[in-house]
Amino acid sequence: MTVxxxxxxxxxxxxxLPEGGLFRRVYAPRACDALAYSMATYAMPLVVLAATGSASxxxxxxxxxxxxxxxxxxxxxxxxxxxxxxxVCFLASLARALVVxxxxxxLLLVPPGTAETVLVMALAAVTGALTQFSFIANEAVGAxxxxxxxxxxxxxQSVLIGIDQTATLAGPALxxxxxxTGPTWMLACLSLLSFLSAGLALQTPSTPxxxxxxxxxxxxxxxxxxxxxLRSLPSLRRLVxxxxxxxxxxxxxQSSGPVVIEGRFGRSAAAAGALWxxxxxxxxxxIPCFRAGLDRLGLWGVGVISAILAAAACLAVPQAAxxxxxxxxxxxxxxxxxxxxxxxxxxxxQVIPPAAFGATLSLTVLxxxxxxxxxxxxxxxxxxxxLADTLRASAVxxxxxxxxxxxxxxxxxxxxxxxxxxxxxxxxx
Numbered sequence: 169m170t171v172x173x174x175x176x177x178x179x180x181x182x183x184x185l186p187e188g189g190l191f192r193r194v195y196a197p198r199a200c201d202a203l204a205y206s207m208a209t210y211a212m213p214l215v216v217l218a219a220t221g222s223a224s225x226x227x228x229x230x231x232x233x234x235x236x237x238x239x240x241x242x243x244x245x246x247x248x249x250x251x252x253x254x255x256v257c258f259l260a261s262l263a264r265a266l267v268v269x270x271x272x273x274x275l276l277l278v279p280p281g282t283a284e285t286v287l288v289m290a291l292a293a294v295t296g297a298l299t300q301f302s303f304i305a306n307e308a309v310g311a312x313x314x315x316x317x318x319x320x321x322x323x324x325q326s327v328l329i330g331i332d333q334t335a336t337l338a339g340p341a342l343x344x345x346x347x348x349t350g351p352t353w354m355l356a357c358l359s360l361l362s363f364l365s366a367g368l369a370l371q372t373p374s375t376p377x378x379x380x381x382x383x384x385x386x387x388x389x390x391x392x393x394x395x396x397x398l399r400s401l402p403s404l405r406r407l408v409x410x411x412x413x414x415x416x417x418x419x420x421x422q423s424s425g426p427v428v429i430e431g432r433f434g435r436s437a438a439a440a441g442a443l444w445x446x447x448x449x450x451x452x453x454x455i456p457c458f459r460a461g462l463d464r465l466g467l468w469g470v471g472v473i474s475a476i477l478a479a480a481a482c483l484a485v486p487q488a489a490x491x492x493x494x495x496x497x498x499x500x501x502x503x504x505x506x507x508x509x510x511x512x513x514x515x516x517x518q519v520i521p522p523a524a525f526g527a528t529l530s531l532t533v534l535x536x537x538x539x540x541x542x543x544x545x546x547x548x549x550x551x552x553x554x555l556a557d558t559l560r561a562s563a564v565x566x567x568x569x570x571x572x573x574x575x576x577x578x579x580x581x582x583x584x585x586x587x588x589x590x591x592x593x594x595x596x597x
Contacts (some may be wrong), residue, residue: 190327194313197368199331201261201302204361206339207354208264208295209233210444214344214426214437215351219275219288223427223555227547229292230423234541236297238534244304253305257369260301265362267294272355288351295358302365309372337448344441394531401519401528403582407512408532410475410573412539417482417566418505419543420559421498427552433491443495447502454503458510467511468583472574474507479567486556486563519582 216222216229248256271291278284310328346354398405422444429440461470481501488494512532520528550558577583 190313193371193373194309195327195331197257197365197372198306198310198328199335200361200365200368201257201306202332202335203339203342204261204264204358204365205299205303206335207343207358207361208299210340210422211343211347211354211358211441212292212295213423214347214440215354216288216292217426217430218347218351218437219280220285223424223431223552224548224550225285225289226427227423227544227550229289229544230419231541231544231548232289232293233296234419234537234544236293237300238537238541240297240300244301247301248305248308252374253308254369254372254374257302257305257309257372258366260298260305261362261366261369264295264298264302265359265366267291267298268355268362269359272352272359275352275355302369305369306372313373333448333452337445337452340441340444340448341438342441344436344438347437347441394528397520397528398531401582403577403580404515404519404532406573406576407471407515408535410569411508411512412535413566413569414478414505414508415536416539416543417559417562418501419540420546420562421482421485421501422540423544423547424555424559425498427547427555428494429491431552433494435491439491443498446495447499450499450503451506455506455510458507461507462510462514467514468574468577468580470507471511471577474504474511475570475574477501477504478508479563479570482563482566483560486560515583 212233213226213230217226220226244256268291271287274287275284278287342357343354346357398408425443426437426440429435429443430437433439458470458474461473465473478501481497481504485494485497485501488497516528516532546558546562547555
C-alpha cells in the first residue's frame with residue numbers, strides 16, 4: 169500500500185471513482201500485471217541459466233533482479249502519490265514491454281558468449297525495477313478502491329489476493345514451458361503481457377494526488393517515520409525479523425531451484441517452473457485451514473505451527489533424494505509460509521497506528537524484500553558442490569530465528585489482543 173490512511177485531498181477528476189465495472193477497471197489490469205510479475209520473478213533466472221549455463225551467474229542475476237526492486241520501492245511509492253497510479257503503471261508496463269521485446273530480438277542476433285551474458289543480466293536488473301513500479305501502482309489502486317467501494321473492504325482485497333495467487337500458480341509453469349523452445353518465446357510472451365497491461369492501465373481508476381507541499385520529505389522521510397513506528401512496536405519488529413530470515417531461505421530456494429532441478433535431478437526448465445505452480449496450489453489449499461485455525465488456536469498457535477512446518481521442510485530440503493520429494497518439501501514450506509503471512513498481516517493491521525500505517529507498511533515490505541538480493545549474492549558466491557551446505561546453514565538460521573521469535577511472542581500482549589480481535593471478527597462480534 170502506497171497511500172496512507174490519511175490521504176491528501178484529491179484534485180479534479182481524482183476526487184470520484186470513475187464509472188465502469190471493477191472487472192474491467194481493476195481486476196483485469198491487476199491480472200495481466202500479476203502474471204507478468206510472476207513470470208519475471210520466477211522465469212528470469214531460468215532465462216539466465218538457459219543462456220549462460222552458469223549457476224553463479226544465475227544467482228547473480230537473481231540478485232540483480234531484486235536489488236533494483238528494493239531500491240525503487242520508496243521512490244515508486246512517492247511517484248504514485250505525485251503522478252497517480254494509472255500513469256505510473258502504464259509507463260512502467262510499456263517500458264518493460266519494449267525492453268523485453270528488444271532483448272528477445274537481440275538474443276537472436278548476438279552470438280553466445282560475453283555479449284549474451286551481459287544482455288540477459290542487464291535484462292534481469294531492468295525488468296526487476298520496472299516490475300516493482302507497476303506492482304506498487306496496482307497495490308495503490310487496490311487500496312484506494314477498497315475504501316471507495318460500497319460494502320466490506322475485504323471483498324475487493326480477497327479478489328485481488330486470489331488474482332495474485334492464481335498468477336503465481338500460472339506464471340512459473342507458463343514460463344518454464346515456453347523456455348523449452350528457447351528464451352525468445354518466453355520473452356515474447358512476457359512482452360505481450362506487458363503491452364496488454366499497459367493498455368489496461370489506462371482504464372484503472374485514478375488515485376488521489378498529493379501536492380508538492382505534501383511530498384517535500386521524499387521517500388526517505390516516509391521510511392524514517394515508518395522506522396520510528398516500527399521501533400515502538402516490539403511484537404511487529406520481532407515478527408518482521410523472523411520472517412526476514414525465513415525469506416532468505418525462500419530466496420535461496422527460488423534462485424537455486426533451476427540449478428538443483430536441472431543439475432541434481434536432471435529435469436527440464438519446465439519442471440523448474442512447475443515446482444512453483446505446484447507450491448502455489450498447495451498454498452491456496454492451506455490458507456483456508458490456517459484461517460480456520462485462528463478461531464481455535466489463536467494467532468500465536470497458528471504462527472508456531474507454521475514456523476515448525478516451515479523449519480522442518482527447509483531442514484529436509486538439502487537431503488531430498490528425488491524431484492518428487494524436493495517438490496513436496498518446497499510445497500510444504502510455501503504452505504507454512506502462507507500461514508506465517510496471515511499471522512503477519514493480522515498483527516500488522518491491528519498494531520500499526522492508522523496515521524503511520526502507510527509508512528510503516530512500506531518499511532516492513534522493504535525489510536522483507538532485502539533477503540532476496542542477499543540470497544542471489546550467496547548463490548553467486550557458493551560453488552555448486554557446496555550448494556547443499558549453504559541451504560542447510562540457511563535452514564538452521566531460519567529455524568533458530570523462528571524459534572526465538574515465537575518464544576518471545578508467547579506472552580506478548582499485542583499478540584494476545586490481536587488473537588481475540590481476530591476471533592471476534594470471525595464470530596460477527
